[in-house]
Amino acid sequence: MSTAPAEFALELRDVRKNFGKTEIIRGANLAVKPGERVAVIGPNGAGKSTLFNLISGRFGSTSGDILLHGQKIDGLTPYEINRRGLARSFQVSNLFNRLSVFENLRCAVLWSLGYKYSFWRFLADAKDANERAEEVMEMIKLHKRRDVLAMNLTYAEQRALEIGLTIAGGAQVILLDEPTAGMSRSETARFVNLIREVTVSKTLLTVEHDMGVVFGLADKIAVLVYGEVIAFDTPEKVRANERVKEAYLGSVLAESQAAGAGH
């Protein structure tokens, strides 16, 4: 174990992933500093979700290295990666449907507070877990829906709980896979604020299609095209990047500049 803090919270070195003969991720490189908020953008099928699945351990990579706080995590299982301080959300809400909002969040904090597989103590006495679950419930503004089953929540509420489950364990590196997908304009705006609040001082990677959200939220933008990171820089520099314009952004970018100079 290294004593000095790692320079990068998350680092990808020439990561590749094949599905059969099809190469989906073709040598992705990325180095995210602690505390940075990174938006991962790219056309459909560029491999954004696959990249998240590789980082979070849902799939194993074919080759290359993935480092979390300077330590290799590729080849580890999702729960091992989670225990090392990386948490992710899903594009399609992935909740504990027959448990209440509160129970969902409590399940998400138990491991990080050291409760492991214990069956010799009661949850009611797990004060820290209960307080943390209540706290997260306030943060995602679902405290009024405390005892509602996850499957009975509205779509927007489920998306909020999805983020709640992701951040509850206190992971330092957070991956959000299209957190605002399927939301109305006003909900999206509210959600961007929510994401900003709950990820203060954390390293954030988010897949996002809404350019307003991207430029509003991100310190840096990573552009993924055909399984490669073709640009990784501040929003202004990415906007100006010729290769990005050529490959992908051109039309979308012009549109968003025209529409939302306010961002």
Added chain:
Amino acid sequence: MQHTGQVYRFKPYNVGRWVIWGGYALLMAVAPLLWTSSLSLTMLSQMGIAIIACLAFNMLLGQGGMLSFGHAVYSGLGSFFAMHALNLAGNGAIVLPVSLVPLVSGVFGAVFAVLLGYVTTKKAGTPFAMITLGVGELVAAMALMFPGFFGGEGGISGNRVQGQPFLGITFGPQVQLYYLIALYTFVATALMFAFTRTPLGRMLNAVRDNPERVEFVGYNTQYVRYFAFIASGFFMGIAGGLGALNFEIVTSEVVGATRSGAYLLFTFLGGAIFFFGPIIGAVLMVLALVLLSELTLAWLLYLGLIFIFMVMYAPGGISSLIMMNLRVAAFGKLRPLLASYAALAGTALTALVGMAAIIEMVYHLQLNEALGPTLKFMGATLNAKGVDAWFGACFVLAVGVAMFEFSRRQFVREWGHAQEEIEKEVKKREAAA
């Protein structure tokens, strides 16, 4: 401010919980005084054992989403070890009070769950069910292959009356054993309920709902399943040990697929969703196995019909029917539904009478033909070879089914209406709060 809200949150549940647990203990304590015949005492003893087994089975089915087709392995092996322990204690080879024999079998149930469960719980869902089926068959086959331990076809027997009586308790009279079983049942029920309130118990629910997400909040789902499986195996073993004491004989059928199937069927009938569902299922199991099988030769067929009916119309089992109606009653909407319930019951009964007449005639023709074509059915004499009886039975069945379907549709409408009103009421209360 958030904290004061927590401290002063009114918890009516706690009062209710004392009442419920007190009532449960009281019922078990006075049951032998209410039902005094030796048959009912035997049945009460079996019910206690079945309650432990079904609750333990439901730790997997209802709480962990694991469908086991071979769970009698753990109760059954527990039974065999209990019987051997009892005999060793009887010989003086080991010192073991009879009252602690079920703990020994519980430990062995857990040990076998440790050994076999590791493979079983590697997978969830359908593969899990398949592996339990395979393990069940394996152990059932082994039970006949090692007669030295399992006693072959005849099984092994023992005597639960041994050693010095402790405070006059010899466990000779059934009632003494009943109270031992009742004590185990109460404690086991309490422990299994407590389990649902622990971190492992709650993560087991999470694994049931969404194993994938559990992996992303730091838990190894296989371990969660495995540890729950071991806990379940322990309680299955206790049930097996009590069974050995109760019958004083253990045959290879206690590890067999029929027994496993009974646990599954009755746990489901009682209801896997709520904790208390399997208790209802266990009571029904003993009633069916002891009384229904006395009443008719075709009892398994009736059981199958009831099971299919429940799966189709009330997949939450009896306990969820109770809870749904309690909810409706709590909102004061039950009264208008009572007429519909009466109609449902009446028409279902009509259909059942028609069906039963047909089944009994078929069985009579198959098995009792030497006794002549006539049989007694609910006070009437039917001629199983006559056209009249068949026509009559079919007519009653058809009318019953048609009318049942009619009243069922009526009921579904009314039920939906009541639910809508309740939803509105809930919204109103939420807005007011």
